[in-house]
Amino acid sequence: MALPSAISFGMTVEQYWDGDPWLYAAFRESQRQRDERGEWERWQMGLYVYNSIASLVPALNPFVKKAKPEPYPEEPYGITSSRTPEETAAHEEKAAHEKMALWLMGHGPA
Known part of the structure; x- marks a missing residue:
């Protein structure tokens, strides 16, 4: 039964039973896009963390005398x-x- 998944997508019971049948597909696609956007945001956060740590690595190297950390990006990364x-x-x-x-x-x- 698709009612539990429809409710998890944000549909009401009335929309599911009495509404347009294509409404379920629209809610499902909307949920897929939200999931995809969340994955993108988590990936981008990981990229920020990775680049932040990578910019500090030269300063943490004990074998380099005048190592300075790389500057943090001045602007956010974007598509x-x-x-x-x-x-x-x-x-x-x-x-x-x-x-x-x-x-x-x-x-x-x-």
Whole structure:
């Protein structure tokens, strides 16, 4: 009997018995998409944790004298970027300028 699964999808008993028969399929597909999104979110969380630990590994190596941890990403990871290619290029150029300015300030005349 599909009533227990329909209830677990969020359907009411009235929707199941008296509603459109295709409503069950819609609820089932909705549940499949929620499950898929949850899997994606858990995978992405694992990616964040993995990259965070990987960025610390150089600093934890006792055989390297001046090891520094890698910087944490400035932006969240995404499937697609909402920026246009021009905005992406401008953002990368600004980041490169900031990195160069920090290097110059650290290595300038003392």
